[in-house]
Amino acid sequence: MQKLNEKFLEDDLNPFIIFNSSGKLLQYNLEAEYLLSFVSPKELYELAVNHASQSFGTKVSQISLRFDRYAFCALLVGYLDDDIIGIRLYKEMKNSTLKIKKDNLTIVNIFTLIQLSKNSVLSNNKQKTSESFDPTIPEMKLNVEKFLKLLNRVFEEYLNSKEMDIRVSLKIGRNMLIEGKSYSLCNITIQDGEPNRQLNDTIHTLANEANVIVIIKNGKVIIEFPIIT
Amino acid sequence: MSEFIAESIESKNALNMATLAAALPVQILIFGEIGTGKKALARKISPNALLFDAQKLQKLMLNNSINFNDDKNSTFIINDIDKINNIRQFVEKLEANYIKIVATASSEKDSFSEKFAVRIDIEPLAKRNADAKVLSKYYLKEANKLFNTDIKIDDIKVDMSRNSISLKESIYKCVVFESLNLEQVQTLLENFLLKEMDKKSDYKDLLQIFETPLIKASRIKYKSQLQMAQKLNINRNTLRKKINQYGLGD
Numbered sequence: 001m002q003k004l005n006e007k008f009l010e011d012d013l014n015p016f017i018i019f020n021s022s023g024k025l026l027q028y029n030l031e032a033e034y035l036l037s038f039v040s041p042k043e044l045y046e047l048a049v050n051h052a053s054q055s056f057g058t059k060v061s062q063i064s065l066r067f068d069r070y071a072f073c074a075l076l077v078g079y080l081d082d083d084i085i086g087i088r089l090y091k092e093m094k095n096s097t098l099k100i101k102k103d104n105l106t107i108v109n110i111f112t113l114i115q116l117s118k119n120s121v122l123s124n125n126k127q128k129t130s131e132s133f134d135p136t137i138p139e140m141k142l143n144v145e146k147f148l149k150l151l152n153r154v155f156e157e158y159l160n161s162k163e164m165d166i167r168v169s170l171k172i173g174r175n176m177l178i179e180g181k182s183y184s185l186c187n188i189t190i191q192d193g194e195p196n197r198q199l200n201d202t203i204h205t206l207a208n209e210a211n212v213i214v215i216i217k218n219g220k221v222i223i224e225f226p227i228i229t
Numbered sequence: 230m231s232e233f234i235a236e237s238i239e240s241k242n243a244l245n246m247a248t249l250a251a252a253l254p255v256q257i258l259i260f261g262e263i264g265t266g267k268k269a270l271a272r273k274i275s276p277n278a279l280l281f282d283a284q285k286l287q288k289l290m291l292n293n294s295i296n297f298n299d300d301k302n303s304t305f306i307i308n309d310i311d312k313i314n315n316i317r318q319f320v321e322k323l324e325a326n327y328i329k330i331v332a333t334a335s336s337e338k339d340s341f342s343e344k345f346a347v348r349i350d351i352e353p354l355a356k357r358n359a360d361a362k363v364l365s366k367y368y369l370k371e372a373n374k375l376f377n378t379d380i381k382i383d384d385i386k387v388d389m390s391r392n393s394i395s396l397k398e399s400i401y402k403c404v405v406f407e408s409l410n411l412e413q414v415q416t417l418l419e420n421f422l423l424k425e426m427d428k429k430s431d432y433k434d435l436l437q438i439f440e441t442p443l444i445k446a447s448r449i450k451y452k453s454q455l456q457m458a459q460k461l462n463i464n465r466n467t468l469r470k471k472i473n474q475y476g477l478g479d
Binding site: 104106108112115116117119120121123124144145148149152 | 242
């Protein structure tokens, strides 16, 4: 019985972590191990403490959270004594999987789309822009209309920036598995030095429609998508 | 002039965007004031597209008087899309029929531009000096040829308040005025007076029509009121009175 419980927790798609009273990791499952590569134990421990019930027991909080590419919609925090506290984060599954709708895909040059979008949105702005594009990135299949609308919306976030940096690169060492096929990943990273940048839900909705993932990391907006040729 | 002029950096950027967007399956919005060259740029994007006025097309669609079956995957240039209501629905209906849209607009309402993946802004002509120069030369050459005159560009005060429309108008007016001989001026005045007489018939009121240009011209020629009175052979006090009466004082 005990072993089955542990096996269930270990294989759960939702991250589960147990901390001691000083915030040290005591136990975590595979999914949590992956999450911990994006977020510090301290941050998760503080999250658990802040959402713990007033007295011993468990408490569920409906809360929208984002760490890198992962979106969570709820938390379960529990403690039965003063020594250990556990937290389980419930994934928002719709944001964590990528399905490619093969219709409406057109072979395009990604740099053309960036140029078009930047000029569409920021043509009247005088901000200093630095660009670094990897020329080895091949032309790829994208839903151009949706992708441009997403890019436009992201660039709108930078309307008041004095300067911005745009980088387009291949993501080395990571591939994306879609319908049994492995694809290289391309990243567009945009930053303006603002460390606390937040993205609203419209951007994530547009990202879903465009079959891409948008994450925010240290104020940088990263648009990640598979290179389908 | 139906060609899009791209001499200034601003219009070169717009043309560059249009060229890039032309090859993509996206809805395009060209935004700019009246007379900035929106239609000409739309034609650059899609030279063979069907051209519609937005209000007329909307009416056709509402009355089911247009069948899109033959137009699937074709491009429509839609002028003045901002002049219709329910732009979002209008665009969605065309999208559902696989129509690529190149729309023009001069004002924005209800953030309808979000419906378009590409937005190309065309700056007013007053901010595009190089383009204004080319257009002025083009229209002046055309007008000089038509009226057999030889007016120089420096002699013209170009009006760019309505961009190329007022620019053309101001150049043509200037050339026409310069080309008139005495007989034509008198005929013009005669026709004008005939129309004015419907409103006022008093000799003194009508006299202003002759005297205002006379005073203005003599002021340019003779500079001081003293000299003007001497040359026009008119009493200085009478001249001063008329200047005040017609509101021509400095």
